[in-house]
Amino acid sequence: xxxxxxxxxxVALVGRQNAGKTSVLMHxxxxxxxxxxxxxxxxxxxxxxxxxxxxPLVLIDLPGLASLEAVSPDEEITVGWLKDPxxxxxxxxxxxxxxxxxxxxxxxxxxxxxxxxxxxxxTQVDLGGGVVDAAALSAQLGxxxxxxxxxxxxxxxxxxxxxxxxxxxxxxxxxxxxxGSIPPxxxxxxxxxxxxxxxxxxxxxxxxxxxxxxxxxxxxRFFGLPLFALLVFVLFQLLFYGSDPLMGLxxxxxxxxxxxxxxxxxxxxxxxxxxxxxxxxxxxxGATLIFLPQIAILIFLVSLLEASGFMARAAVLxxxxxxxxxxxxxxFVPLASSFACAVPGILATRTIENERExxxxxxxxxxxxxxxxxxVYVLLIGAFFQPAVAGLVLLALYALGIVAAAVVALxxxxxxxxGPRALLMLELPVYQRPPLGVVLRQVLSACTAFLxxxxxxxxxxxxxIWILSYYPRPAELVQSxxxxxxAIATLAPEETEVANAILELEEKAAFxxxxxxxxxxxxxxxxxxxxxxxxxxxxxxxxxxxxxELIIPTLGILYxxxxxxxxxxxxxxxxxxxxxxxxxxxxxxxxxREDGTPAFSMLIALxxxxxxxxxxxxxxxxxxxxxxxxxxxxxxxxFVYMTALAWGAAVLVYQIGSAAA
Amino acid sequence: xxxxLSDIPVDSTREISGITEDSTVSRRLAALGFRxxxxxxxxxxxxxxxxxxxxxEHGRVALRKNEAALILVGDSExxxxx
Numbered sequence: 001x002x003x004x005x006x007x008x009x010x011v012a013l014v015g016r017q018n019a020g021k022t023s024v025l026m027h028x029x030x031x032x033x034x035x036x037x038x039x040x041x042x043x044x045x046x047x048x049x050x051x052x053x054x055x056p057l058v059l060i061d062l063p064g065l066a067s068l069e070a071v072s073p074d075e076e077i078t079v080g081w082l083k084d085p086x087x088x089x090x091x092x093x094x095x096x097x098x099x100x101x102x103x104x105x106x107x108x109x110x111x112x113x114x115x116x117x118x119x120x121x122x123t124q125v126d127l128g129g130g131v132v133d134a135a136a137l138s139a140q141l142g143x144x145x146x147x148x149x150x151x152x153x154x155x156x157x158x159x160x161x162x163x164x165x166x167x168x169x170x171x172x173x174x175x176x177x178x179x180g181s182i183p184p185x186x187x188x189x190x191x192x193x194x195x196x197x198x199x200x201x202x203x204x205x206x207x208x209x210x211x212x213x214x215x216x217x218x219x220x221r222f223f224g225l226p227l228f229a230l231l232v233f234v235l236f237q238l239l240f241y242g243s244d245p246l247m248g249l250x251x252x253x254x255x256x257x258x259x260x261x262x263x264x265x266x267x268x269x270x271x272x273x274x275x276x277x278x279x280x281x282x283x284x285x286g287a288t289l290i291f292l293p294q295i296a297i298l299i300f301l302v303s304l305l306e307a308s309g310f311m312a313r314a315a316v317l318x319x320x321x322x323x324x325x326x327x328x329x330x331x332f333v334p335l336a337s338s339f340a341c342a343v344p345g346i347l348a349t350r351t352i353e354n355e356r357e358x359x360x361x362x363x364x365x366x367x368x369x370x371x372x373x374x375x376v377y378v379l380l381i382g383a384f385f386q387p388a389v390a391g392l393v394l395l396a397l398y399a400l401g402i403v404a405a406a407v408v409a410l411x412x413x414x415x416x417x418x419g420p421r422a423l424l425m426l427e428l429p430v431y432q433r434p435p436l437g438v439v440l441r442q443v444l445s446a447c448t449a450f451l452x453x454x455x456x457x458x459x460x461x462x463x464x465i466w467i468l469s470y471y472p473r474p475a476e477l478v479q480s481x482x483x484x485x486x487a488i489a490t491l492a493p494e495e496t497e498v499a500n501a502i503l504e505l506e507e508k509a510a511f512x513x514x515x516x517x518x519x520x521x522x523x524x525x526x527x528x529x530x531x532x533x534x535x536x537x538x539x540x541x542x543x544x545x546x547x548x549e550l551i552i553p554t555l556g557i558l559y560x561x562x563x564x565x566x567x568x569x570x571x572x573x574x575x576x577x578x579x580x581x582x583x584x585x586x587x588x589x590x591x592x593r594e595d596g597t598p599a600f601s602m603l604i605a606l607x608x609x610x611x612x613x614x615x616x617x618x619x620x621x622x623x624x625x626x627x628x629x630x631x632x633x634x635x636x637x638x639f640v641y642m643t644a645l646a647w648g649a650a651v652l653v654y655q656i657g658s659a660a661a
Numbered sequence: 662x663x664x665x666l667s668d669i670p671v672d673s674t675r676e677i678s679g680i681t682e683d684s685t686v687s688r689r690l691a692a693l694g695f696r697x698x699x700x701x702x703x704x705x706x707x708x709x710x711x712x713x714x715x716x717x718e719h720g721r722v723a724l725r726k727n728e729a730a731l732i733l734v735g736d737s738e739x740x741x742x743x
Contacts, residue, residue, distance in 0.1 A: 066689075066692040066693075067692055069688070099718075099719040099720070100694070100718070100719065100720055102718070103692070103693070103694050186691075186696040186697065186698065186699075187697075187698055190698060190699075208721075211721075212704060212716075212721075215704070215705060215721075216705060219705050219706075219707055219708075219714060220708075221707075221708050221710075224708045225708050312723070315723075316707050316712055316714065316723045317707055317708065319712050319725070320707065320708070320709040320711050329712075423686060423689060423728065424712055424723065424724060424725050424728075425689055425690070425693055425722065425723070425724045425728065426722065426723045426724075427693065427720055427721070427722055428714065428720075428721040428722065428723055
């Protein structure tokens with residue numbers, strides 16, 4: 001070991017789940033810093049610096065461990081990292097819950113074998129029924145022990161003492177575990193714990209009593225589930241209303257940026273570079289970024305429930321119903337999150353230890369109707385359904401996703417993912433006020449992950465779709481619009497502006513019709529014929545491959561309807577745009593009647609919505625599945641099964657509907 | 662005489678006498694603190710009666726009846742109600 005150089009020593013915080021590792025890290029360093037992935041995996045750990053003139057330390061918060069016998073894949077990676085001499089930390093800080101000392105000591109025993117100096121941080125000293133004699137325990141184990149208490153008034157001094165003990169251990173002044181000081185059997189350990197604990201009496205501490213009272217309501221046999229449903233309803237209202245103004249802000253920003261870029265190019269006709277920037281880059285990214293507020297608010301609410309201890313209760317409440325379809329209570333959070341966005345939902349499956357159950361949850365999470373489907377639903381329902389049934393149709397689409405997920409999960413758990421049920425053994429932490437720092441860090445981490453995905457996968461997909469929809473540009477088409485433009489130039493000045501605007505829309509539609517995307521769309525249109533879709537809807541579906549909501553601007557261009565944006569929930573604009581200009585409305589009608597029959601009807605709209613409810617048109621989701629399953633097999637499977645399911649259901653709706661009419 | 666933890670009534674405190682099988686499940690139970698000599702009390706049941714929530718020493722643990730059936734407890738009520 002190198003001695004006096006100023007390279008920071010590493011300290012790993014190891015402890016059982018809920019032992020208070022994260023809280024110890026926060027109080028030691030005052031801040032929370034970047035989460036870092038273990039090399040080659042998605043398991044996260046958090047690192048933070050503890051500066052010091054001579055002995056600076058890097059503190060590493062590891063995922064919770066019950067023992068060094070790894071059970072879940074996450075634990076395997078953590079334990080491997082601890083045991084590997086190349087990566088092992090210089091010092092181990094074992095974080096023990098004073099109220100569960102008998103469970104923490106065997107972990108310390110296992111850590112002792114690693115041969116690194118150990119410092120024990122004792123948490124929850126205020127919560128237990130007794131007081132642990134740290135000095136006596138320290139003498140028994142031969143290890144420095146620092147009781148820390150986040151809630152106590154003199155907590156600063158306690159954490160300073162812990163920092164000092166860690167620095168001493170880092171320069172070789174600490175201790176290693178006295179061999180044989182921790183009895184191998186439970187009876188011996190409880191005897192040891194009893195010896196070093198002075199009981200204030202065996203009464204249950206008041207925070208635990210309050211927590212038990214809350215549980216009697218939350219987990220009530222009859223009221224538990226209805227109360228829970230009410231809570232979920234309130235949270236969803238918060239999510240949608242809270243994110244609305246922020247989404248408007250992003251939309252305005254996108255519009256302003258597009259306008260600014262167009263302004264830079266002056267009055268000249270849009271060339272490929274301007275179109276690429278405005279339609280490809282800003283348009284594609286804007287359509288994705290619009291979901292950032294919802295993701296941030298969702299993660300905030302979920303972390304709040306998680307940190308307060310409520311999520312563990314939700315898993316208990318819903319374990320039985322989810323078990324019916326081969327999942328368990330642990331699948332609840334990922335599936336509920338997926339109603340906002342499947343990406344954070346899929347990331348949340350990491351807490352499921354049973355690999356097959358985890359994959360089954362990942363496979364059905366994209367069937368939950370996410371917020372990207374909402375604009376599509378609202379547009380089509382508003383255009384083709386009476387307001388009286390609009391809410392019912394919307395509800396039916398959400399229910400369709402849930403039912404499909406239940407069936408798919410059940411089939412998968414009986415076939416390819418057959419296997420025993422995951423165990424449900426959850427420690428229910430005492431309810432507590434959620435630490436805001438921890439919650440905000442989780443929000444930040446989810447947002448950065450989403451932005452990274454938007455910047456890579458979605459960006460490249462948007463560029464590819466833009467290229468396919470922009471090229472080729474046949475010379476005769478270019479010439480014909482050149483001619484029309486010259487003709488307009490001869491008109492009176494007040495007429496030119498309107499005529500040019502109409503021409504620009506026509507031009508966009510004409511070139512899109514000549515594009516590679518349309519060629520592919522027309523080629524595969526026969527496949528979608530039984531579902532009632534014409535080639536233009538097919539192109540819309542293709543263009544929506546990177547993200548579902550992209551179908552809206554594409555249909556807008558194809559049917560020559562202006563001012564229909566992704567993320568605009570208000571379909572009134574459709575009428576407004578038309579009433580501004582009677583010519584445009586006439587064109588919309590013409591487009592609908594092109595081959596004799598209307599391109600859209602209530603039935604086709606329903607068939608299209610069913611398709612979108614079940615299809616997997618989302619590059620971000622497929623990317624997240626690839627990352628979380630570490631294999632291309634599952635994203636490919638999800639794309640194939642969901643597309644097949646969506647096609648089959650859309651065909652069924654259209655054929656039955658046509659036969660009935 | 663012993664009873665399984667899954668069969669004892671709510672709010673009754675018992676002492677664990679043992680775990681019936683040796684498997685991954687029993688090792689997980691042991692890691693959570695379900696070991697001979699520890700005191701347990703069923704403090705509630707979820708809707709549908711499963712899973713159950715028990716007080717184990719100072720903590721609260723939720724587990725399914727299937728797993729609770731592996732944990733054997735003494736027949737007599739333990740006087741120390743925690």
